[in-house]
Amino acid sequence: MTPSNGTTSAVPETATPPPVGDDSVAGDAAPTKMSTKRKGILAALLVALLILAVLFGWYLMNRKPLSQLPGLSQAKAPHYEFSIYGTTKPLGVAVSPSGDRIYVTEEAGQNLVHVYDHTGKQVATLKPPSSTGPIHTPTYVAINPTTQDVYVGDRSTYKIYIYSAKGTYLRTFAPKGNLGVAWEPLGLAFGPDGTFYVTDTRGTTTTGHRVLVFSPTGTLVRSMGAPGALAFPNGVAVDQHGNINVADSNHGRLVIFNPAGKIIATIGQGVGSGDLGLPRGVAVDGAGRLYVVNTSEQQVQIYNDASSKVVTPTYIATFGTEGQLDGTFEYPEGMATDTRAHIYIADRENNRVQVWGY
Amino acid sequence: MKMSRRSPSVPDRTFSRLMRLGVLVLAVGVAAFGTIYFQDQHVAAGPSLVDRQTSSAEAAVRTAPNNITARLELAATYQSEKRLDDALTQYNIILKAAKGNQAALLGRGSVLTAQGNLTAAVAVYHTVTVELSTGEFAGADPQLQQAYYSLGSIALTQGKTKEAITELTAALKINAQDSDSLYLMGIAQLKAGAPQVAVDAFNQALQFVPTGWCQPWSQLVLAYGKLHRAPQAAYAAGMADTCKSPAKAKTRLAALVKGPEAVNAMLAIALIAETQGSNAEAITWYRKVLTVDRTNVAALSSLKQLGAGTTPAKTSPTPKAAGSSTTQGPS
Numbered sequence: 001m002t003p004s005n006g007t008t009s010a011v012p013e014t015a016t017p018p019p020v021g022d023d024s025v026a027g028d029a030a031p032t033k034m035s036t037k038r039k040g041i042l043a044a045l046l047v048a049l050l051i052l053a054v055l056f057g058w059y060l061m062n063r064k065p066l067s068q069l070p071g072l073s074q075a076k077a078p079h080y081e082f083s084i085y086g087t088t089k090p091l092g093v094a095v096s097p098s099g100d101r102i103y104v105t106e107e108a109g110q111n112l113v114h115v116y117d118h119t120g121k122q123v124a125t126l127k128p129p130s131s132t133g134p135i136h137t138p139t140y141v142a143i144n145p146t147t148q149d150v151y152v153g154d155r156s157t158y159k160i161y162i163y164s165a166k167g168t169y170l171r172t173f174a175p176k177g178n179l180g181v182a183w184e185p186l187g188l189a190f191g192p193d194g195t196f197y198v199t200d201t202r203g204t205t206t207t208g209h210r211v212l213v214f215s216p217t218g219t220l221v222r223s224m225g226a227p228g229a230l231a232f233p234n235g236v237a238v239d240q241h242g243n244i245n246v247a248d249s250n251h252g253r254l255v256i257f258n259p260a261g262k263i264i265a266t267i268g269q270g271v272g273s274g275d276l277g278l279p280r281g282v283a284v285d286g287a288g289r290l291y292v293v294n295t296s297e298q299q300v301q302i303y304n305d306a307s308s309k310v311v312t313p314t315y316i317a318t319f320g321t322e323g324q325l326d327g328t329f330e331y332p333e334g335m336a337t338d339t340r341a342h343i344y345i346a347d348r349e350n351n352r353v354q355v356w357g358y
Numbered sequence: 359m360k361m362s363r364r365s366p367s368v369p370d371r372t373f374s375r376l377m378r379l380g381v382l383v384l385a386v387g388v389a390a391f392g393t394i395y396f397q398d399q400h401v402a403a404g405p406s407l408v409d410r411q412t413s414s415a416e417a418a419v420r421t422a423p424n425n426i427t428a429r430l431e432l433a434a435t436y437q438s439e440k441r442l443d444d445a446l447t448q449y450n451i452i453l454k455a456a457k458g459n460q461a462a463l464l465g466r467g468s469v470l471t472a473q474g475n476l477t478a479a480v481a482v483y484h485t486v487t488v489e490l491s492t493g494e495f496a497g498a499d500p501q502l503q504q505a506y507y508s509l510g511s512i513a514l515t516q517g518k519t520k521e522a523i524t525e526l527t528a529a530l531k532i533n534a535q536d537s538d539s540l541y542l543m544g545i546a547q548l549k550a551g552a553p554q555v556a557v558d559a560f561n562q563a564l565q566f567v568p569t570g571w572c573q574p575w576s577q578l579v580l581a582y583g584k585l586h587r588a589p590q591a592a593y594a595a596g597m598a599d600t601c602k603s604p605a606k607a608k609t610r611l612a613a614l615v616k617g618p619e620a621v622n623a624m625l626a627i628a629l630i631a632e633t634q635g636s637n638a639e640a641i642t643w644y645r646k647v648l649t650v651d652r653t654n655v656a657a658l659s660s661l662k663q664l665g666a667g668t669t670p671a672k673t674s675p676t677p678k679a680a681g682s683s684t685t686q687g688p689s
Contacts, residue, residue: 038373045380052387059391065399082403085410119401269663272635315635324407350407357399 063098064341067358074287075304077317078343078356080327084120090346092140092188092334093281093353094150099338101165103150104346104353105138113138113152115167120355126152128161129169140235140334142188144196146216151196153185160185160198177220181208187236187247187282195221197244199233209233211246211257224261235282235293235334243311245290247279254279254292256311265312267292267303274301274315281335281345289316291335291343298322298329300345324350411435419448426452430461437469445469460486460501467508476512483509487528496532503532507539514546522546537566541574548577553584569629572601593619597626604630621651628660637664645671 058069068074084102088109095102102116103126113126128136137155144151148165151173160173175183184202191197194216202208211224211233224244225233231250238244243264244257252269253276269276277296284290290303290313299320303313320329330349337343343356405413415432422428433448449466452459463486470479486505496502510525523546529539544559560574560581575598582591593614599607608630614623628643641664647657648670661668 035369035373038370038377042373042377042380045377045384048384049380049387052384052391056387056391059395063398066395082401083407085404085407120404268665270637271629271633272637272640273633274635324411326403326406352407355401 062340064339065358068287068341074289075316076358077302077319078341078358081342081355081357082120083326083347084116084353084355085351086116086122087114087353088351089348090333090351090353091348092138092153093336093344093346094141094143095336095338095342095344096143096148096165097145097339099340099342102344102353103141103143103152105141105152105334107137107139107155111136111138113141113150113163116353124167126150126163126167126169128152128154128159128172132159132161132172133157139186140188142190144190144194145192146194151188151190153188153198155184155186158182158184158202160188174218175212175214175220176218179212179220180223183212186232187234189236189238189244191238191242195238197236197238199230199236199246201232205231205250211236211244213244213261222261224257225255229263230255234280237282237284237290239284239290240288245282245284245292247282247292249279252276252278254282256313267313267315273318274303276301280333283335283337283343285337285341285343286339287341291337293332293335293345294318295331295333298332300332300335300343319356320345327354327356329354408435408439412439424455426456426459426462430459430465433462433465437465437472442469442473446473458489460490464501464504464508467505471508471512476516480509480512483512498532500533503529503536503539506532507536507542510539510542510546514542514549519546519549523550535566537563537571540566541577544574544577544581548581548584553581556581557585570601572598575600589614589617589619592617593622593626596623600626600630604634615646621647621654624650625654625656628657632660632664640664641666642671645669 055066059066062068084104087104087106089107090104091107092105093102099118101123102118102120104114104116106112106114114122115124115126117123133156135156139153139155141150141152143149149170150163150165152161152163154161162170162173164170182202183198183200185198186201187197187199189197196214196216196218198212198214200208200210200212206228209225209230209232211230213221213224215221225246230246230248234247234249236244236246242259244259246255246257248255248266254267255263256265258264267274267276276292277294279292280295281293282291288304292301292303294301299318301318302316304316320327320332322328322330324330329345329347332345333348334346335344341358345354345356347354412435415428415435418425418428419432429448429452433445433452436442436445436448446466446469449462449469452462453466456462463482467479467482467486470476470482483505487502487509490496490499490502490505493499493502506525506529510522510529513519513522513525523543526539526543526546529536530543533539540559540563544556544563547553547556547559557578560578563574564571575594578594579591579598582588582594592610596607596610596614599610608627611623611627614620615627617623624643624647628640628647631637631643632640641661644657644661644664644666645668647654648668651657652670658668
């Protein structure tokens with residue numbers, strides 16, 4: 001008698017084996033099919049795991065949004081993420097490569113350099129010692145990539161003060177070499193090797209306005225911009241090709257110098273897409289995108305110079321409009337990018353720094 | 359003979375285990391990656407600038423409830439946030455303490471208008487005009503001008519054309535360059551059956567806001583239509599299209615380059631091309647303008663700004679060819 005547990009399958013266990021011929025067909029083919037299906041699932045699973053591992057690895061190495069994955073189009077506008085408040089009339093902004101430290105200069109209020117963490121929480125302020133004088137107006141700020149020292153231009157004293165990454169005042173930048181005349185440093189930028197670029201707005205527009213290039217040790221290497229070529233050069237940024245992008249502010253254009261100091265391209269003034277009005281801050285990100293703050297239009301324009309042989313940047317997109325809402329500007333000024341595809345813009349009249357991302 | 363249930367083979371069991379393990383690793387991996395990604399990428403935006411301003415204005419009023427400036431600021435903040443009832447409350451509190459406060463009266467009138475209570479708004483604005491129209495600086499008082507403009511605007515909405523013209527005339531007497539008042543005056547005159555006066559008003563308004571404002575152009579189409587000035591109406595229609603469809607505008611305007619509006623049409627096409635980033639096309643059109651009018655300031659200055667020479671296009675028509683130009687648009 002066959003034992004029963006009461007819920008036994010309706011198909012009784014065979015007491016008699018099926019005919020040999022039938023068994024050979026059903027008994028061999030079914031496991032083969034099952035095995036193939038399972039192998040397929042397992043392979044899909046392994047592929048999924050591999051993709052996840054690659055994504056994870058890529059993300060841990062780059063810490064960029066997934067929209068920045070290699071192969072995806074980079075020719076698009078970013079979106080607004082958040083704002084950092086606490087500065088009065090912010091002018092310049094610099095950010096450590098990882099985005100962990102954000103330095104913002106304010107030209108009103110307490111005239112300090114505010115230091116924020118990546119969430120916008122203030123962690124410190126920078127101020128030169130009293131021996132440097134009673135009145136200071138910090139303008140633009142830049143970080144030396146080789147030392148992480150923070151360089152802050154000062155409009156009141158025509159000096160550049162240097163702080164350590166931890167915020168300790170180190171010294172005043174002392175240019176070596178003959179500048180010719182006294183200078184008025186404004187825009188600051190570094191090349192990857194520590195070459196230091198400073199826009200100088202001293203004197204008249206026909207004689208004095210220029211871009212000075214210093215070696216990593218502070219020796220004057222060259223002066224860029226023939227007399228009259230630049231009018232109140234403002235922001236400056238070095239791109240992947242070593243070209244120097246300068247906001248030729250009062251000429252309403254962006255001028256691109258090659259490393260030898262020769263003008264190789266310009267983005268002109270006008271009302272067309274990609275044309276400029278009153279350019280101020282300039283920045284370049286890791287994907288080779290060039291950003292120019294077009295202050296008079298209350299917006300930021302993006303161009304693509306990524307690894308192209310064509311020197312003239314191609315206009316990609318614009319972001320921002322005038323206003324006080326999130327993502328709108330009131331006379332934006334300086335800007336910076338980090339290695340994590342964030343863009344930081346000093347939104348001057350709204351007393352905030354806006355952070356945009358992809 | 360009894361047979362035991364066939365159990366899975368060893369490879370099957372291994373597959374099953376591997377798959378369960380794989381699914382588990384995948385699920386945990388996705389969850390971990392998602393969590394890390396979100397925490398790493400996401401930064402809480404916090405209150406917006408407007409919210410901060412509101413909080414700040416509210417705090418200021420809490421600190422000094424009798425400070426009228428603080429309450430005015432709070433009312434304006436509420437108004438900008440479309441919190442009309444809250445704004446009205448603040449204006450009422452101010453007017454209870456300072457009955458003749460003009461800023462509060464104007465603010466209250468503005469809120470009442472936005473709420474659709476036009477009768478009450480008119481009463482408020484009349485209070486302002488009665489109070490200020492006899493003042494020493496009545497001829498240059500921007501608050502009085504604003505009150506007259508608002509009264510004109512409301513009268514126009516209510517279909518009281520004659521009254522609107524009276525109020526807008528008073529507003530323009532204080533500020534003759536107010537493009538908004540000029541625009542409304544044009545509409546009122548058009549409704550009053552004075553299309554030529556309307557044309558003058560619209561054109562004056564456009565002198566102060568020459569680009570990006572297409573409503574006056576649309577109204578000019580009607581006004582020129584009533585004056586039976588078809589070329590001008592066609593030009594205005596082309597200009598009105600610039601806001602909606604630049605391509606359509608260019609087509610319309612290109613049809614006018616042989617008529618009496620040739621210069622205006624060509625300048626407009628050039629500007630559209632320039633706006634679209636087609637500087638070469640813009641230069642071509644500016645040069646065509648010079649073939650008709652060698653001293654055209656707009657064309658000369660635009661060519662200079664575009665870094666182009668000011669040599670007229672080669673297809674130069676006869677000197678008096680403004681109305682019979684052979685100038686052709688770019689292919």
